[in-house]
Amino acid sequence: MEKLTYRSDAFRREHCVKNGIDPAEHCCLDMAWFISKPIEWDSQGANPVVMWISSWDEYRIEISHAGNAATRIYFCPWCGARLPQSKHSDWHERLNALGFNDPGEQDIPMEFTTDKWWRHGA
Ligand SMILES: [Zn+2]
Incomplete structure (x- = not known):
């Protein structure tokens, strides 16, 4: 069984800011947290949960074990907000x-x- 760690909102906000992500510029703290490259689970390794391509304002889910590829997502998996139009x-x-x-x-x-x-x- 994987050990899940609980992170407070304050901790997650601070982590985002330290990693150059302003939570106020994204739909919710969950999204901001996951694009700020957290290590949430010990077994996660270096794999991101969700990527944000800042220059295009695109949110993507990485396709594991398939090289450098990711599929674009249109809604936040956590709060359901429609994500911005790609630039x-x-x-x-x-x-x-x-x-x-x-x-x-x-x-x-x-x-x-x-x-x-x-x-x-x-
Ligand atoms: Zn959201």
């Missing part, structure tokens, strides 16, 4: 306009590697 297309359009025709493989401006470009209007 993936806008990200490509903005970078194409800046002359990057293959941004996944090119050395793009730093603000486009995080949520900075869409949150603060880079």
Whole structure:
């Protein structure tokens, strides 16, 4: 039987902030906690529960043992909120306009590697 550990909301909030996740910018504390790369279970290892791609504002569930792949989710598994519209297309359009025709493989401006470009209007 796996040992489950209980974490208080205060502990989880502090963990989020330490890992660069502001819980107020996500639908609920559960989501913020799980995208902030917590080790919730001893057997979890380095596997994330849910990933957040900040530069595209996309939430994804990793597909285990299948290389670097993840499937996008549209609703929060914990609170049921509809997740934001992906900014993936806008990200490509903005970078194409800046002359990057293959941004996944090119050395793009730093603000486009995080949520900075869409949150603060880079
Ligand atoms: Zn939620």
